[in-house]
Amino acid sequence: MRFWNIRRRTLSRPPLPDRSGLAVAYWQSHDEELLTASIGRIARRLPFLVAAALRLAWQASARDTAIALAGNVLAGVFTVYGLVATSDVLGSLFAGGPTPDRVRAALPSLALVALATGLRGALLAAAGWAQARLTPQVERLAETRLFELTTRVELAAFDDEDFHNAMRRARDSGVPDTATVVEATIAALTGAVGVLSATAALGLLHPLLMPLLLVTAVPAGWAAVRAARLGYQAFHRLSAARRRKFMLSDLMAERQPAAEVRAFGLREFLLGEYAKVADLEQDVQLDVARRRTTVKAGGDLLTGVATLAVYGALAALLAAGVIPLAIAGTAVLAIRAGQSSLAALVQTLNRLYEAGLYFGDYLGFRELAETRVPAPPLTGGGAPAPGTLTRLAADRVTFTYPGAARPALREVSVTVGRGEVIALVGENGSGKTTLAKLLAGLYRPQSGTIRWDGHDLDGLDLRRLVSVIAQDHTRWPLTVRENILMGRPLEEERLAAATAAAGADEVVAALPGGYDALLDRRFRGGHDLSGGQWQRVAVARGFYRDAELVIFDEPTSALDARAEHALFERIRRHADGRAIVLITHRLASVRYADRIYVLREGRVVEEGGHAELMAHAGLYAELYTLQAAAYRPHPDAPPPAPTDGDQEARAGEAAVR
Numbered sequence: 086m087r088f089w090n091i092r093r094r095t096l097s098r099p100p101l102p103d104r105s106g107l108a109v110a111y112w113q114s115h116d117e118e119l120l121t122a123s124i125g126r127i128a129r130r131l132p133f134l135v136a137a138a139l140r141l142a143w144q145a146s147a148r149d150t151a152i153a154l155a156g157n158v159l160a161g162v163f164t165v166y167g168l169v170a171t172s173d174v175l176g177s178l179f180a181g182g183p184t185p186d187r188v189r190a191a192l193p194s195l196a197l198v199a200l201a202t203g204l205r206g207a208l209l210a211a212a213g214w215a216q217a218r219l220t221p222q223v224e225r226l227a228e229t230r231l232f233e234l235t236t237r238v239e240l241a242a243f244d245d246e247d248f249h250n251a252m253r254r255a256r257d258s259g260v261p262d263t264a265t266v267v268e269a270t271i272a273a274l275t276g277a278v279g280v281l282s283a284t285a286a287l288g289l290l291h292p293l294l295m296p297l298l299l300v301t302a303v304p305a306g307w308a309a310v311r312a313a314r315l316g317y318q319a320f321h322r323l324s325a326a327r328r329r330k331f332m333l334s335d336l337m338a339e340r341q342p343a344a345e346v347r348a349f350g351l352r353e354f355l356l357g358e359y360a361k362v363a364d365l366e367q368d369v370q371l372d373v374a375r376r377r378t379t380v381k382a383g384g385d386l387l388t389g390v391a392t393l394a395v396y397g398a399l400a401a402l403l404a405a406g407v408i409p410l411a412i413a414g415t416a417v418l419a420i421r422a423g424q425s426s427l428a429a430l431v432q433t434l435n436r437l438y439e440a441g442l443y444f445g446d447y448l449g450f451r452e453l454a455e456t457r458v459p460a461p462p463l464t465g466g467g468a469p470a471p472g473t474l475t476r477l478a479a480d481r482v483t484f485t486y487p488g489a490a491r492p493a494l495r496e497v498s499v500t501v502g503r504g505e506v507i508a509l510v511g512e513n514g515s516g517k518t519t520l521a522k523l524l525a526g527l528y529r530p531q532s533g534t535i536r537w538d539g540h541d542l543d544g545l546d547l548r549r550l551v552s553v554i555a556q557d558h559t560r561w562p563l564t565v566r567e568n569i570l571m572g573r574p575l576e577e578e579r580l581a582a583a584t585a586a587a588g589a590d591e592v593v594a595a596l597p598g599g600y601d602a603l604l605d606r607r608f609r610g611g612h613d614l615s616g617g618q619w620q621r622v623a624v625a626r627g628f629y630r631d632a633e634l635v636i637f638d639e640p641t642s643a644l645d646a647r648a649e650h651a652l653f654e655r656i657r658r659h660a661d662g663r664a665i666v667l668i669t670h671r672l673a674s675v676r677y678a679d680r681i682y683v684l685r686e687g688r689v690v691e692e693g694g695h696a697e698l699m700a701h702a703g704l705y706a707e708l709y710t711l712q713a714a715a716y717r718p719h720p721d722a723p724p725p726a727p728t729d730g731d732q733e734a735r736a737g738e739a740a741v742r
Contacts, residue, residue, distance in 0.1 A: 131438070138267045142270075145225075146222045157209070162282075164283075164422070165286045227259075241529070246488060248487075259446045272429075273437055275429075277426075293408075304384055308381055308383065308388070319369055333355055459529075475503050475538050476501075476538060479498055479500070495688050497688065506665040508666075509666065514686075524634070525551045550633045551635075554627040560614075564602060565600045566600040568626065569625045569629050573629070580600075583625045586625070586628045587628055592614065592622060678695070
């Protein structure tokens, strides 16, 4: 839970240094606004927040929203009725005559008080039940709408830092705070109804009693706001330190860094860093606890003074004969009820404003994401989307990542046909992976065209026709079978063929559960795979898809020499009837590609077959020669002693030759 604003005295202090070593996090984007928020700003924003929250709640569950709202409003009506009936009870009890007669005279009004109290309690219980049901429904609706957008926006949006940060704010704070805004809206309504009920009751008893409620409620409300602001100040002062604390806790308690923590003897160092942050956190919390206690004591003292003044005013009205004793007694009850409701209302409005800022992020992101959703897949100018591929051609395409100073690709042209294997090679950052994503339809070029059998790729839905085995493939926390099928219908023969083609059949055979083995150690019975094993599973995923265009982006970076050689042989066989785009730094494996495109700084600088490029003696020949030299023994070196790894080494040399 976030806390509220600040104490003026603390604002004048210089800010604490950021001991986290991290940049200001995206979730702190509203900290300054929260620190300087005024009551006027809160009041101006509330109508928008309340309207948006109620609209979302109504869409989540109209019935529960109606019950929650109506229950609170009707409970307020019965509160007023109960207070007025209480005045009648007291009037009967304070009247002249024998006590039994006074009690009998008070019984009808007392029955009405009991009935009003019971109905009020029943209505509040129904409203609370509806609100408890409403909260998870609102959060689910908000989360569903968010993910419906994040899975539809164009891929390039995730390369836009502003979009990505907006998405993370909406996901991490906006979605949870949608439910908070709804809860706070209903809580604020409850508090407002309580205040209005007490005010209405006092007005019905006597108009002069209405200002007395404000006199007693203001000190309590002031104390509530001040205490809440000190709590938020603590959160703000500790936000950087807590980020470092979370980072240190991950380093000391997660599996991935555990080996290096022990290998480098980092235990004492990490515990020492943790102690520094924990000391700071404890000091701030103790300081804020002291200040909040002081504020609460001051508020209680002022409330006592105000209450004494109110009772004095009531006594004066009694003495002057303006109000009878029964009405004065009822006024005391109404004032105390209104005082409690007003203090709760002030706190709730603070909470509503804070949560509303992040709720606003959620609403703003939804509007932003709608602008980044590509148009529904067209059908190539009215023609049906092709089910097969004869020729894919990129013509002078240029692409620039959001916020980048220069294009990642500049006027690049490549072609690949059915049954062909083309290779994209070049140094790191040359644009190979970007070009592959353009060919797969994941990115749209800013200029130039990509055509699938003459149809502009921008107007086609190719999700079922293209398979991409990415260099940074996802290690899905699913079973082996689910990691390969990826939501496609199960065909046992095709699954077995794809697994064998990728060399993943050995991985499956070694797992206790086979295809049903869960590939995540964070779950009971889960298993972990090596980098090479994961790579085979990812390649099997691409083979199972049986697509027209298959793109392999560094598919062997984690494989040993024998496995690499075998996989490239399978990829060549897999090209029969398909188009294959291969990206790799292992140039020995692209010798038999139909065409090789060499990229440098986003441009195609060479293209042709292996022999043609070697004869050209350009960049490809230079890179190939450098890699081949690694397999040749130095002329002055003695012959190495035979080892168990000779077979793998010979396989690597054969691949180069």
